[in-house]
Amino acid sequence: MSLFSFAKKTFRGGVHPFEHKEMTENLAFEIMPDPPTVIVPLSQHIGKQATPIVKKGSVVSLGSVVAEPQGFVSIPIHSPVSGKVMNIHREPNTSGYPKDAIIIQTDTTIEGSEKFEPLNYETISGEAIRERVRIAGLVGQGGAAFPTFIKLSPPDGKKIDYVILNGCECEPYLTRDYRLMLEKSEDVVVGLNLIMKAVGVENGIIGIEDNKPEAIEKLKGVATRFKNIKVEVLETKYPQGAEKMLIRACVGREVPPGKLPMDAGVIVQNIGTATAIYDAVVKGEPQLYAALTVTGKGINSPKNLMVKVGTPLQEVLDYCGGVKEEAVKVIVGGPMMGIAQFDFSAPVMKATSGIVVLTKEEVNEHPETPCLKCGKCIEACPINLVPTKLSRYSQLERYEDAEDLNITSCMECGTCTFTCPANIPLVQWIRLGKQKVIELQKEKKTA
Amino acid sequence: MELTFWIALATMGGLGFVFAGALAIADKKLRVEENPLIGQVNDLLPGANCGGCGCAGCYDFSVQLVEGKKPVNGCPVGGEDTAKAIAELLGLEAGASVKIVPRILCKGGNKEAVKKMTNYYGPLSCKTMHIVAGGDKLCTYGCLGGGDCVEACPFNAMIMGENGLPIVIEEICTGCGICVKACPRDIIEMHPIDREVFVFCKNHDDPKTSKAVCDVACVGCGICARKSDGGIEMVDFLGVINYDKLDPEKIPFEKCSTGAITRISKN
Numbered sequence: 060m061s062l063f064s065f066a067k068k069t070f071r072g073g074v075h076p077f078e079h080k081e082m083t084e085n086l087a088f089e090i091m092p093d094p095p096t097v098i099v100p101l102s103q104h105i106g107k108q109a110t111p112i113v114k115k116g117s118v119v120s121l122g123s124v125v126a127e128p129q130g131f132v133s134i135p136i137h138s139p140v141s142g143k144v145m146n147i148h149r150e151p152n153t154s155g156y157p158k159d160a161i162i163i164q165t166d167t168t169i170e171g172s173e174k175f176e177p178l179n180y181e182t183i184s185g186e187a188i189r190e191r192v193r194i195a196g197l198v199g200q201g202g203a204a205f206p207t208f209i210k211l212s213p214p215d216g217k218k219i220d221y222v223i224l225n226g227c228e229c230e231p232y233l234t235r236d237y238r239l240m241l242e243k244s245e246d247v248v249v250g251l252n253l254i255m256k257a258v259g260v261e262n263g264i265i266g267i268e269d270n271k272p273e274a275i276e277k278l279k280g281v282a283t284r285f286k287n288i289k290v291e292v293l294e295t296k297y298p299q300g301a302e303k304m305l306i307r308a309c310v311g312r313e314v315p316p317g318k319l320p321m322d323a324g325v326i327v328q329n330i331g332t333a334t335a336i337y338d339a340v341v342k343g344e345p346q347l348y349a350a351l352t353v354t355g356k357g358i359n360s361p362k363n364l365m366v367k368v369g370t371p372l373q374e375v376l377d378y379c380g381g382v383k384e385e386a387v388k389v390i391v392g393g394p395m396m397g398i399a400q401f402d403f404s405a406p407v408m409k410a411t412s413g414i415v416v417l418t419k420e421e422v423n424e425h426p427e428t429p430c431l432k433c434g435k436c437i438e439a440c441p442i443n444l445v446p447t448k449l450s451r452y453s454q455l456e457r458y459e460d461a462e463d464l465n466i467t468s469c470m471e472c473g474t475c476t477f478t479c480p481a482n483i484p485l486v487q488w489i490r491l492g493k494q495k496v497i498e499l500q501k502e503k504k505t506a
Numbered sequence: 507m508e509l510t511f512w513i514a515l516a517t518m519g520g521l522g523f524v525f526a527g528a529l530a531i532a533d534k535k536l537r538v539e540e541n542p543l544i545g546q547v548n549d550l551l552p553g554a555n556c557g558g559c560g561c562a563g564c565y566d567f568s569v570q571l572v573e574g575k576k577p578v579n580g581c582p583v584g585g586e587d588t589a590k591a592i593a594e595l596l597g598l599e600a601g602a603s604v605k606i607v608p609r610i611l612c613k614g615g616n617k618e619a620v621k622k623m624t625n626y627y628g629p630l631s632c633k634t635m636h637i638v639a640g641g642d643k644l645c646t647y648g649c650l651g652g653g654d655c656v657e658a659c660p661f662n663a664m665i666m667g668e669n670g671l672p673i674v675i676e677e678i679c680t681g682c683g684i685c686v687k688a689c690p691r692d693i694i695e696m697h698p699i700d701r702e703v704f705v706f707c708k709n710h711d712d713p714k715t716s717k718a719v720c721d722v723a724c725v726g727c728g729i730c731a732r733k734s735d736g737g738i739e740m741v742d743f744l745g746v747i748n749y750d751k752l753d754p755e756k757i758p759f760e761k762c763s764t765g766a767i768t769r770i771s772k773n
Binding site: 148149155156157388398399400401402424454484487488490491494 | 622623624627628629631633634637638639640646711712715
């Protein structure tokens with residue numbers, strides 16, 4: 060440690076893709092007007108999908124609950140607009156497969172909106188924060204969309220001593236978190252304070268990559284007003300924003316394979332989650348908006364937007380001046396881990412962080428060639444796996460061998476595929492193998 | 507010099523006798539009697555070790571057969587001839603054995619299935635296509651055309667047709683059922699070769715959606731089910747056949763607007 064103390068804090072491995080954040084980093088958030096219809100998926104989170112409590116023809120007001128949670132790992136869903144329920148039906152989804160959704164036609168003549176009672180963040184108890192976060196239907200904004208209230212309730216016996224706020228935004232192109240840190244720096248820090256209170260932790264860290272000096276400056280300024288919150292400057296590298304990498308860089312702890320950050324005494328939350336918690340507690344607003352970046356060389360006017368949850372992608376793209384002629388690929392999420400879309404009627408969801416429209420020059424479309432055994436992917440893998448072997452085992456259906464090499468630890472960051480000179484779709488194969496191994500493990504458990 | 511020679515000979519010879527003795531005793535004391543029938547049955551089996559019978563290879567099948575846990579005609583690959591030979595050896599009745607073959611229950615080839623406005627770009631295997639958005643076709647239930655079943659077939663009895671749907675060569679097919687496991691969308695089913703009526707679709711979408719994604723999908727109108735007298739049941743907009751009750755004469759095949767339910771003739 061002492062020998063390298065001059066070096067910036069980071070982790071082993073990783074890559075540094077072109078950032079391309081210049082297109083939107085200086086644009087302030089715009090609030091997009093309500094679309095004529097919203098498609099609100101019942102499953103916007105990991106866990107069981109919510110059960111609708113409205114019927115076809117019901118009239119709903121802004122912010123009213125339209126679906127109740129089902130089971131523990133589930134959250135309520137609120138109507139993002141005032142209007143009439145047109146249908147409850149399987150609709151296209153950004154995940155690729157259609158999912159049940161409530162379709163609501165916006166009607167501005169319907170008055171009234173439902174909100175929670177605003178609470179004072181200085182006097183509120185941890186219990187009250189957790190309950191508010193649960194009924195406001197918050198999900199993690201980092202991408203996996205895990206219900207936030209569960210992450211704020213660590214099981215008894217787990218000693219947590221750090222909350223880390225993830226301000227890395229290591230995905231290229233996206234600037235949502237950056238803009239949130241600049242425009243809502245107050246909310247971010249108070250949000251972090253609320254998380255710390257809810258979990259009962261003394262130390263808070265905001266980890267930011269060194270390519271965002273303005274955000275670092277601003278948050279450092281705000282953080283001085285709170286004790287025990289510090290801003291940590293990290294090296295700009297993908298995937299710096301992955302939980303385990305962030306923990307390694309900020310507090311120097313290693314999360315064991317197959318364990319959660321909680322097992323290393325840390326809870327990681329996203330910048331977007333912190334502001335959403337602020338909105339839910341201090342302003343009393345359920346999560347109706349998704350903050351996202353619409354960017355890429357294929358879109359006419361890139362923007363940072365506040366979009367109502369359930370807005371079809373097409374509406375968002377149209378609002379940004381439409382897609383250019385030469386655009387070839389539309390990705391929801393970041394370009395590294397996002398999902399390419401084929402149907403623009405799919406809606407924006409709570410955890411949608413960006414829409415990236417890429418042109419041919421930005422997309423790497425080279426044919427796959429045989430593995431060179433160069434080992435670049437092994438060098439780059441941030442969690443020390445062997446992508447070459449894992450993908451090969453998965454291809455050959457040798458799932459037991461893949462399990463022995465810890466395939467389930469893979470977080471699918473795609474660093475290996477990005478770095479592969481032979482253009483082998485490594486992460487795609489590993490993803491398949493991972494799913495199969497998890498299936499087999501479950502089978503073994505039940506048998 | 508001579509003494510060294512005798513010492514060496516005595517030592518090596520002595521060791522030889524000791525070990526030979528140990529082996530002789532072990533042979534008598536630790537002997538496991540194997541039913542000679544197992545070996546004989548195993549010789550009659552095809553030896554493909556395909557697992558189509560549900561056992562871990564041909565030898566395991568012979569063990570279970572001799573123990574009475576598997577029927578004489580339990581080997582789908584060997585078929586009638588093998589069953590007869592084994593029955594003769596064991597002095598049993600072979601019983602009737604009808605050949606079973608896989609049926610591809612999807613007609614949505616490249617021409618019939620509606621394509622997405624985008625192209626799939628990634629590994630060309632049904633399994634990997636299935637875990638993302640599922641290849642180029644819009645239907646989320648149908649054949650992906652990646653040929654995982656063709657690749658999995660240990661007997662080369664499947665080929666990929668021009669239309670992007672796999673074809674089973676019934677003469678070569680042994681009915682082992684490996685293709686069924688290879689298909690991530692479960693559209694392959696094993697059926698006796700003389701079964702004639704099938705619903706060639708697995709789409710559970712509502713009529714509007716299924717019409718939009720494929721020209722030959724079961725749209726869920728339910729005409730066949732109403733006329734079938736319980737032979738066909740509608741499950742989430744898809745006709746499911748109950749072969750015990752089915753009477754092919756009652757089914758109005760010509761009324762099916764997309765031809766999803768069809769009677770195949772053997773010639």
